[in-house]
Amino acid sequence: MQDDKALFDIFRHPQTIQALSRKIYQEALKLSQPLKIMEVCGGHTHTIMKYGLKQLLPDTIEFIHGPGCPVCIMPKERIDQAIDLARMRNTILLTLGDMIRVPGSESSLVEERARGCDIRPLYSPMDALKIAAENPTKKVIFFAIGFETTTPMTAALILRADNEKLHNLFFHINHVLVPPAVHAIMDDPQNRIDAFIGPSHVSVITGSKIYEPIAKQYETPVVVSGFEPVDVMEGILQIIAQKNENRSEVEVQYSRAVTRDGNHKAQAMIEQTMNVRDTFRWRGLGDIEHSALQLGENYAHLDAEAVFSQFLSNEPIDDHKLCICGSILKGLAKPNDCTVFGTACTPNSPLGSCMVSSEGSCNAYYRYGNVV
Amino acid sequence: MKHIQLSHGGGGEEMDVLIRDLFYRHFSNEILLRSEDAAVLEVNGKIAFTTDSYTVTPLFFNGGDMGKIAVAGTLNDLAMMGARPLYLSCAFIIEEGLPYETLERIVVSMKDELAKSGAKIVCGDTKVVPKGSVDQLFINTSGIGEVVLSALSAHHLQQDDIIIVSRDIGAHGACILASREGIELQSALSSDCATLWPVVEALISENISIRAMRDATRGGLSAVLNEWAISSDVCIELEEKNIPICDEVRGICELLGMEPYDFANEGTFILAIDPCDALRAIEILHRFSMSSNAAIIGNVTSHKAGRVILRSAWGSTRYLERPKGELLPRIC
Numbered sequence: 001m002q003d004d005k006a007l008f009d010i011f012r013h014p015q016t017i018q019a020l021s022r023k024i025y026q027e028a029l030k031l032s033q034p035l036k037i038m039e040v041c042g043g044h045t046h047t048i049m050k051y052g053l054k055q056l057l058p059d060t061i062e063f064i065h066g067p068g069c070p071v072c073i074m075p076k077e078r079i080d081q082a083i084d085l086a087r088m089r090n091t092i093l094l095t096l097g098d099m100i101r102v103p104g105s106e107s108s109l110v111e112e113r114a115r116g117c118d119i120r121p122l123y124s125p126m127d128a129l130k131i132a133a134e135n136p137t138k139k140v141i142f143f144a145i146g147f148e149t150t151t152p153m154t155a156a157l158i159l160r161a162d163n164e165k166l167h168n169l170f171f172h173i174n175h176v177l178v179p180p181a182v183h184a185i186m187d188d189p190q191n192r193i194d195a196f197i198g199p200s201h202v203s204v205i206t207g208s209k210i211y212e213p214i215a216k217q218y219e220t221p222v223v224v225s226g227f228e229p230v231d232v233m234e235g236i237l238q239i240i241a242q243k244n245e246n247r248s249e250v251e252v253q254y255s256r257a258v259t260r261d262g263n264h265k266a267q268a269m270i271e272q273t274m275n276v277r278d279t280f281r282w283r284g285l286g287d288i289e290h291s292a293l294q295l296g297e298n299y300a301h302l303d304a305e306a307v308f309s310q311f312l313s314n315e316p317i318d319d320h321k322l323c324i325c326g327s328i329l330k331g332l333a334k335p336n337d338c339t340v341f342g343t344a345c346t347p348n349s350p351l352g353s354c355m356v357s358s359e360g361s362c363n364a365y366y367r368y369g370n371v372v
Numbered sequence: 373m374k375h376i377q378l379s380h381g382g383g384g385e386e387m388d389v390l391i392r393d394l395f396y397r398h399f400s401n402e403i404l405l406r407s408e409d410a411a412v413l414e415v416n417g418k419i420a421f422t423t424d425s426y427t428v429t430p431l432f433f434n435g436g437d438m439g440k441i442a443v444a445g446t447l448n449d450l451a452m453m454g455a456r457p458l459y460l461s462c463a464f465i466i467e468e469g470l471p472y473e474t475l476e477r478i479v480v481s482m483k484d485e486l487a488k489s490g491a492k493i494v495c496g497d498t499k500v501v502p503k504g505s506v507d508q509l510f511i512n513t514s515g516i517g518e519v520v521l522s523a524l525s526a527h528h529l530q531q532d533d534i535i536i537v538s539r540d541i542g543a544h545g546a547c548i549l550a551s552r553e554g555i556e557l558q559s560a561l562s563s564d565c566a567t568l569w570p571v572v573e574a575l576i577s578e579n580i581s582i583r584a585m586r587d588a589t590r591g592g593l594s595a596v597l598n599e600w601a602i603s604s605d606v607c608i609e610l611e612e613k614n615i616p617i618c619d620e621v622r623g624i625c626e627l628l629g630m631e632p633y634d635f636a637n638e639g640t641f642i643l644a645i646d647p648c649d650a651l652r653a654i655e656i657l658h659r660f661s662m663s664s665n666a667a668i669i670g671n672v673t674s675h676k677a678g679r680v681i682l683r684s685a686w687g688s689t690r691y692l693e694r695p696k697g698e699l700l701p702r703i704c
C-alpha cells in the first residue's frame with residue numbers, strides 16, 4: 001500500500017477483511033450456540049449493510065440493530081415541537097442532517113420549509129453563531145439532536161452563545177444517552193441479546209467505562225469498535241473470543257482514540273450546560289427514565305422549551321399501532337415480520353422509527369434485504 | 373452600465389443595446405444577426421431536440437461557471453443521443469442588479485464552450501425580473517443536433533454488454549458541495565464540466581458498437597445505471613474497485629457521509645458497449661484529456677433484472693440504489 005493513500009484505506013483493505021472473515025469462521029465453530037450481537041449505533045448498521053459484512057460471517061452470527069440512530073428514535077411530539085417553533089414569526093430553525101426529513105404527526109420540517117418556514121440544515125452547529133449574528137431581529141433556534149457524540153458540540157455552542165451575549169439564539173435540546181436505552185432493552189425479560197458492539201465516537205467522549213455496568217449486570221461482552229469494515233470485523237472477533245472464553249467484559253477495539261475515561265473537557269462542558277431529564281420518550285421504545293438531557297438552570301433563558309412554551313404542543317403521540325419497531329429494537333422480531341413492512345411503511349412514507357432514517361434497520365432491510 | 377436594470381428587459385433602447393453589445397457581439401453568427409422572430413435552419417435527416425434550464429450556486433466555481441454548464445449540458449444531451457450539436461437557443465432570466473461584468477463573464481464563457489463543438493446560438497430571449505424573483509441568473513438553452521448514430525437507447529442493453537465510465541466520477545457535485553455556504557472546504561478539486569461531443573464523435577467515427585450513452589448529471593452514476601437496468605430489464609453488476617474516484621471526492625464523501633455514486637457530474641458519461649468493442653472504446657477514450665482515465669466498471673447480466681449490484685473488493689455485494697431526497701450529510 002502506498003503511503004499517500006487515504007488513511008481509511010488501511011481499514012478497508014480487502015485481504016485484511018477476508019483474513020478476519022476466515023478467522024471469525026474458525027473461532028465461531030467453537031461457539032456453543034448462535035450469537036446475537038446488537039450493534040447499538042446506526043452507524044454500525046450502516047457499515048454492516050454498506051460493506052456487505054453479514055455475507056462474510058457464518059450464519060451463527062446474527063445482528064440485532066439497536067436504537068442508536070438519533071433521527072430514528074425522535075418521538076413525533078418532539079418533531080411536532082420543532083415544527084411549532086419553525087412556524088413562529090421571524091424564526092429561523094436550525095438542525096442537523098436528515099432530521100428535516102422525519103415525519104411528525106402531520107408534517108415534517110422539509111414540508112414546512114416548502115411552505116415558507118425558514119429551516120436550515122447545518123453542517124456544523126457553530127454556524128448557528130453566524131446565522132444568529134447576521135439575523136439580530138430574528139429568533140434563531142437550534143434543534144439539537146444526537147447521542148453523547150454530538151452533545152459536546154451543542155455544549156460548546158451554548159457556551160459561546162452565552163459568552164458572546166447573543167440574545168436571539170435559543171436551544172431545543174433532544175440529546176439522548178446510550179446506556180439507559182441499552183438498560184431498557186435488556187430489562188425486557190424477553191430480550192435475546194448476547195453481546196454488544198459499542199460505537200467508538202460515543203466512547204471517545206464518554207470513555208468505555210459507561211458500558212461496565214452493562215457487561216457486568218447482563219453478562220454480555222461489549223466491544224467498543226470503530227466504523228470501518230476492518231474495525232467491525234475485528235470487534236466481532238473479539239466478542240466471539242470473549243464468549244468462547246466465557247468472559248463478559250468491556251473491550252476497546254478502537255484503541256486509536258478511546259480511553260476508559262474519555263474526554264474530560266467535553267464531559268465538563270456538558271455538565272456545565274445540561275442536566276439529565278427525569279424521562280424522555282423514545283420512538284419505538286417508549287418512556288425511558290434519565291435517558292436524555294435538557295438545558296441546565298443557568299441557561300433557562302436560552303431554552304426554547306421554556307421561552308416559547310406557549311407555542312409548543314406537548315401531547316404524547318403513540319407509535320402506529322401496527323408498527324413493531326419496539327420488538328425489532330429488542331431483537332424479538334425482524335423487519336419482514338411486520339405486516340406493514342414494505343407496504344404501508346416504506347422509506348418514502350415511514351410509519352415507524354426503524355424505517356425513518358437510512359440507518360434504521362427496516363430501512364436497511366428495505367434497501368438491501370434481497371441481495372444475492 | 374454597471375448593473376442590469378429592469379429597463380434592460382423592457383423591450384426599449386436599453387434592451388436593444390444590451391442585446392447588441394453583449395449577446396450579438398459574443399454569439400455572433402449569420403442566423404442570429406438576422407434578428408428575425410424565429411431562426412430558420414437547414415437540417416438534414418433526423419434531428420435530436422432537447423432543452424434544459426440551468427441554476428447553480430455559486431455562479432462561478434472551480435473548473436467552470438453557469439455559462440459553461442448551460443452550453444455543455446445541452447450539447448451533451450444531444451451528443452448522448454448520437455447527434456452532432458448544431459444550433460442552440462438561449463434564454464436569460466436575470467435578477468435586477470446583477471453586475472454587468474458578471475453577465476459578460478458568463479456570456480464569454482458560453483462563447484468559448486461553443487467553439488469546442490462548432491454549435492451556434494441562433495435565437496434567444498432576455499428577461500429581467502425584480503430583485504428577489506430569481507437567484508441572480510437562470511439560463512435556459514434548447515439544442516438541435518443532426519443524428520449521426522441512431523438506435524442509441526436506455527432500452528437496448530443486452531447481456532454481456534460492458535459498462536464504461538468516461539472518467540473519475542463526482543467531481544462536479546463534490547466541487548459545488550465543497551464551496552457551499554456552511555461547508556467551505558478548501559480543495560483543489562475542479563468540476564468535470566466539459567463538452568463531450570469531440571470524444572463521442574471519435575467513438576462514432578470508429579464504429580464502436582454503442583448500445584447506450586448517458587451523461588451522469590443529477591443523480592450521478594447510480595441514477596443512470598438504475599434507469600438502464602429498469603428500461604432494459606437487465607442486471608448491471610459493478611466492480612467497486614474499478615470505478616475511478618479521485619481522492620478529493622472520496623475525502624468529501626467520507627467527511628459528509630455521502631456516496632460518490634450519487635454526485636452530479638457535468639462532463640462524465642456512461643457507456644454500454646458491445647463486449648467485442650470495449651477495449652477499442654477505452655483506447656479511443658484515453659486519447660482525450662477529458663476521458664483519459666476512462667475505465668471498464670462492470671457488465672450486464674441476467675442475475676437480478678432491474679437492479680444494479682455493487683461488488684466490493686472483498687467479495688460482498690449490495691444494491692446500488694438510486695439517490696433519494698435531498699443529499700444531506702449524516703449526523704454522526
